[in-house]
Amino acid sequence: xxxxxxxxxxxxxxxxxxxxxxxxxxxxxxxxxxxxxxxxxxxxxxxxxxxxxxxxxxxxxxxxxxxxxxxxxxxxxxxxxxxxxxxxxxxxxxxxxxxxxxxxxxxxxxxxxxxxxxxxxxxxxxxxxxxxxxxxxxxxxxxxxxxxxxxxxxxxxxxxxxxxxxxxxxxxxxxxxxxxxxxxxxxxxxxxxxxxxxxxxxxxxxxxxxxxxx
Amino acid sequence: xxxxxxxxxxxxxxxxxxxxxxxxxxxxxxxxxxxxxxxxxxxxxxxxxxxxxxxxxxxxxxxxxxxxxxxxxxxxxxxxxxxxxxxxxxxxxxxxxxxxxxxxxxxxxxxxxxxxxxxxxxxxxxxxxxxxxxxxxxxxxxxxxxxxxxxxxxxxxxxxxxxxxxxxxxxxxxxxxxxxxxxxxxxxxxxxxxxxxxxxxxxxxxxxxxxxxxxxxxxxxxxxxxxxxxxxx
Numbered sequence: 001x002x003x004x005x006x007x008x009x010x011x012x013x014x015x016x017x018x019x020x021x022x023x024x025x026x027x028x029x030x031x032x033x034x035x036x037x038x039x040x041x042x043x044x045x046x047x048x049x050x051x052x053x054x055x056x057x058x059x060x061x062x063x064x065x066x067x068x069x070x071x072x073x074x075x076x077x078x079x080x081x082x083x084x085x086x087x088x089x090x091x092x093x094x095x096x097x098x099x100x101x102x103x104x105x106x107x108x109x110x111x112x113x114x115x116x117x118x119x120x121x122x123x124x125x126x127x128x129x130x131x132x133x134x135x136x137x138x139x140x141x142x143x144x145x146x147x148x149x150x151x152x153x154x155x156x157x158x159x160x161x162x163x164x165x166x167x168x169x170x171x172x173x174x175x176x177x178x179x180x181x182x183x184x185x186x187x188x189x190x191x192x193x194x195x196x197x198x199x200x201x202x203x204x205x206x207x208x209x210x211x212x213x214x
Numbered sequence: 215x216x217x218x219x220x221x222x223x224x225x226x227x228x229x230x231x232x233x234x235x236x237x238x239x240x241x242x243x244x245x246x247x248x249x250x251x252x253x254x255x256x257x258x259x260x261x262x263x264x265x266x267x268x269x270x271x272x273x274x275x276x277x278x279x280x281x282x283x284x285x286x287x288x289x290x291x292x293x294x295x296x297x298x299x300x301x302x303x304x305x306x307x308x309x310x311x312x313x314x315x316x317x318x319x320x321x322x323x324x325x326x327x328x329x330x331x332x333x334x335x336x337x338x339x340x341x342x343x344x345x346x347x348x349x350x351x352x353x354x355x356x357x358x359x360x361x362x363x364x365x366x367x368x369x370x371x372x373x374x375x376x377x378x379x380x381x382x383x384x385x386x387x388x389x390x391x392x393x394x395x396x397x398x399x400x401x402x403x404x405x406x407x408x409x410x411x412x413x414x415x416x417x418x419x420x421x422x423x424x425x426x427x428x429x430x431x432x433x434x435x436x437x438x439x440x441x442x443x444x445x446x447x
Contacts, residue, residue, distance in 0.1 A: 064341050068338060068341065071393070124265065
């Protein structure tokens with residue numbers, strides 16, 4: 001029986017084996033890049049909100065603490081989105097005619113909640129608790145970025161599992177003194193401060209599956 | 215007979231003369247789309263977010279079930295959480311059963327309480343009352359009604375229960391801060407307010423030797439008192 005392929009096709013076949021490796025590697029690489037891209041993670045993307053609330057103005061310019069609005073961050077899994085009444089603590093007198101805040105006044109009058117678009121949303125199969133992170137010395141900034149520089153809120157971290165593990169494997173890279181939790185732009189005072197704080201705060205960072213997937 | 219998997223690699227001359235080579239080449243062409251189907255389609259179908267967004271509500275999530283569109287229901291009036299009955303009216307509100315201001319702290323006033331009070335005061339009170347208690351906080355400077363300074367003689371004379379009551383029920387333009395401050399925290403803040411008041415009227419002979427030396431203007435190594443943005447009023 002005659003040969004089906006001519007000898008010259010050997011080159012093509014060898015090339016295709018060789019090229020196939022790059023094709024597969026390229027596809028895997030492409031997936032890895034796309035998976036981490038802001039198209040997938042939403043990092044740096046400003047989502048439409050019913051009111052253009054500026055964290056920059058309220059925290060950096062006015063000096064209001066994160067906890068003033070996110071009251072349950074210290075002792076609850078959920079940091080808390082303030083009720084409209086919290087806005088009205090100031091906005092009953094300040095900017096109380098502003099058309100920008102019409103939705104706030106409307107909500108306060110009717111009891112109808114303001115429908116914010118959630119920005120930091122972990123998958124439902126992840127257990128996360130704000131309280132323990134705050135209690136052990138992880139600042140807001142480590143996960144939420146420089147909120148004081150954001151006129152409109154956005155994600156600065158992917159919130160992907162590799163990102164969680166990055167810190168859980170070496171918490172000394174992020175841990176800060178308890179007095180600096182809400183500080184923006186904090187830097188360690190000296191190199192081994194993190195290691196010392198680990199002992200001081202009794203941090204036993206867990207990386208087992210069931211820590212978060214419970 | 216060799217398996218299909220191996221045959222997908224065409225080796226040209228080495229396969230020459232093998233029986234059925236032509237037949238397997240034809241089969242190979244049929245395998246490709248099937249393999250593609252098996253390999254790729256599950257990926258596309260698998261791109262659903264059911265596990266990300268499971269059929270349960272997160273706190274404050276939107277819901278089409280309730281009229282106001284929120285899954286989290288407001289508390290029914292009179293709801294008491296376990297352990298929060300609040301039988302001790304004086305502790306909860308700063309006013310006792312007869313409406314009289316509670317004159318004394320229901321707990322020991324120590325450094326821990328004062329530190330907690332400062333922490334809560336700086337978060338919830340300082341935007342208007344300023345960190346120094348002079349009522350010239352940033353929100354006031356931006357146009358809010360100025361509250362009475364804590365160093366006003368009337369407030370210096372006030373008993374701690376008075377401040378707790380204002381925090382609980384609000385006063386004038388000030389809203390109630392009961393949702394933000396638990397009763398114990400209100401007493402801590404009241405203690406800190408009294409510490410702020412004392413800071414401006416402490417008799418010099420109660421100070422430590424170092425502080426007195428600093429007062430007298432002698433050059434020492436005493437750290438300067440923390441100056442604050444609103445400290446010039």
